[in-house]
Amino acid sequence: MRGKKTLLLTVAGMAVCLIAAFGMTGCGSQTEEAPPEETTTVEETTTAPQTEAQPQSQEGQEIGEDAALEIALKDAGLSKNEVDYSNAHLDYDDGRTEYEVDFRKGNMEYDYSIDAFTGEILEHESEVDDD
Numbered sequence: 347m348r349g350k351k352t353l354l355l356t357v358a359g360m361a362v363c364l365i366a367a368f369g370m371t372g373c374g375s376q377t378e379e380a381p382p383e384e385t386t387t388v389e390e391t392t393t394a395p396q397t398e399a400q401p402q403s404q405e406g407q408e409i410g411e412d413a414a415l416e417i418a419l420k421d422a423g424l425s426k427n428e429v430d431y432s433n434a435h436l437d438y439d440d441g442r443t444e445y446e447v448d449f450r451k452g453n454m455e456y457d458y459s460i461d462a463f464t465g466e467i468l469e470h471e472s473e474v475d476d477d
Contacts, residue, residue: 408462411435414445417465418458422472424451436462444468450475 409417411434419425419432426432432449439446443462448455455475459468 406463408436408443409445409460409465411445413465414447414458414460414462415449417460417467418447418456418470419449421458421467421470422449422456424449442468 415426415432415434418434419429429449429451432447434445434447437444437446437459439459445458445460445462447458447460450456453475454472456470456472458470460466461468
């Protein structure tokens with residue numbers, strides 16, 4: 347009787363092992379890869395509108411000191427002949443390249459920051475110099 351029990355337990359154990367082995371083959375060890383998705387990249391370029399006072403520059407090309415001065419003068423409603431003093435120089439401020447432009451007419455002082463590539467007026471102020 348003891349031999350039959352041992353044989354029966356051995357057969358039952360083998361059956362459990364076979365069932366477990368067949369069941370494991372589908373349990374996450376093999377994954378089916380999804381086909382790669384097709385993607386399309388669209389690049390959009392937006393250019394700020396240019397006014398007459400803002401000369402069009404090529405990408406990566408600075409507009410130049412003279413153009414920066416002309417932009418500031420036009421914004422102030424003045425011409426080179428009307429100002430007593432003018433200065434424009436290239437500067438790097440707050441992570442951008444810009445022209446610092448300043449000029450004077452009588453006792454009025456004008457200060458401008460002009461984007462070196464687009465000609466956009468970034469900042470400007472004018473004040474009466476009492477000195």
